[in-house]
Amino acid sequence: MAEQTSRRPSRLRALPGGREDREPEPLWREVLGRRLRALRLNQRETLAETAARAGVSPQYLSEVERGRKEPSSEMIAALAGALGTDLFGLTEQVIDELRSHRLPLRGTSNISLPAHRASNIGRPVHGTSNVVLRAA
Known part of the structure; x- marks a missing residue:
């Protein structure tokens, strides 16, 4: 094996x-x-x-x-x-x-997300199997 x-x-x-x-x-x-x-x-x-x-x-x-x-x-x-x-x-x-x-990753910007968007960080995007939101 x-x-x-x-x-x-x-x-x-x-x-x-x-x-x-x-x-x-x-x-x-x-x-x-x-x-x-x-x-x-x-x-x-x-x-x-x-x-x-x-x-x-x-x-x-x-x-x-x-x-x-x-x-x-x-x-x-x-x-x-x-x-x-x-x-x-x-x-x-x-x-x-x-x-x-x-x-922080090189080449990424420090963006701020509204609270309702920030709570979705790390969760799959609805209707997809492999797209995940990532925070900078």
């Missing part, structure tokens, strides 16, 4: 002297895993304690926390509940961390 590799999107990063470098964007599963681990450690819980409440094995939870597994939405909700939050709250925390890594 051929080994699958995932290519990470990257963004240009300015370096001293006017040079540029490409910095890989964090993957959703990695940021989610870090957030889950931070929540668990803040509650001073072991992998086994949290995993038992979520109905998963400690090994699986460890892989999720390390960004090795891409859990289903049902699994994310179970883990969030086991850590005293909900899917919405956990998703907001992950988005906040992703936003902190965001760098």
Whole structure:
């Protein structure tokens, strides 16, 4: 079997002297895993304690926390509940961390969108399967 590799999107990063470098964007599963681990450690819980409440094995939870597994939405909700939050709250925390890594793309303008348009950023455009609005 051929080994699958995932290519990470990257963004240009300015370096001293006017040079540029490409910095890989964090993957959703990695940021989610870090957030889950931070929540668990803040509650001073072991992998086994949290995993038992979520109905998963400690090994699986460890892989999720390390960004090795891409859990289903049902699994994310179970883990969030086991850590005293909900899917919405956990998703907001992950988005906040992703936003902190965001760098402006070279050659894009800083446009501001009306609130009703800004809420659609990252969602597929109606009637299409692959067109997504992106913020600069």
